[in-house]
Amino acid sequence: MDRRIRIETDKAPASTGYRSNAMVAAGFVFTGGHIGAPISTPDNRIPPAETLQEQVDLCLRHMEQLIMAGGGTLKRVVEVSSFLVHSAYRHRHQVSQQVTQFLGFAPPLLHWQEIADVALHAMLELDGVSVVDPQMDLARAADILRPFGCGQGLVHSGPFVMINGLVAPGASLSEQSTNLLARADRLLQEVGSGLDQLVKMTVYLAEFDPYPEFNEATRVAFADFEPPTRSVLVAPAVTGEHLVRVDMIALAGE
Helix, strand or coil: CCCEEEECCCCCCCCCCCCCCEEEECCEEEEEEEECCCCCECCECCCCCCCHHHHHHHHHHHHHHHHHHCCCCHHHEEEEEEEEEHHHHCCHHHHHHHHHHHHCCCCCEEEEEEECECHHHCCEEEEEEEECCCCCCHHHHHHHHCCCCCCCEEEEECCEEEEEEECCCCCCHHHHHHHHHHHHHHHHHHCCCCHHHEEEEEEEECCCCCHHHHHHHHHHHCCCCCCCEEEEEECHHHHCCCCEEEEEEEECCC
16 A cells, blocks of 8 residues: 555646645645635636635635545644745734634644745745544644654654755755755655655745746656645745755655
């Protein structure tokens, strides 16, 4: 049986770049990269909705469709992260209230992150994780996911290994991305995992224009396996002196 299962559905926006819309692994369904725009086609790119409330609603509906396609339900959502641009960040508590109202409860893990920009210059990007293992309660699931995105370094947690705050040297985004992914593979292989076991990435860029260079690096690195789900944010306050910084989750070695 595959340890990672890629999820795609035409009821949510198609994945762009070298990523999956959702990934099922170890009893979780991971989603990411939701922005508040209706489903588009390459020939009919629809811009984001006009208000933050409308964008949040669209993000949540896209997330719901992918969770359902992965065998999950909204009742088992354990984590929701909202990446809000500067102008929307002051409304983060309203966003949290809207998430809680949509789900019918406050998820155990509810995060905000202030950023500079997202795809299509929307007001936010959102991701979520639901539990599909009926034997796992939400408290245990939250304990497993809690270390993700916290600090820097490699962390073992439940069935996963996480690398937080990963950066790498290079004169361009292309070089830093290539070196970062190679470094990630080495670190993961040292603990019996690897890039081919990635299920989720959160990618912070210093600026958006060279983003295709990161995409090309992932195309090469992920050529032989299904790519993880991911969120891509422009956040120079997070990247600091680097052009890219990444948090990632992979399945631990068997």
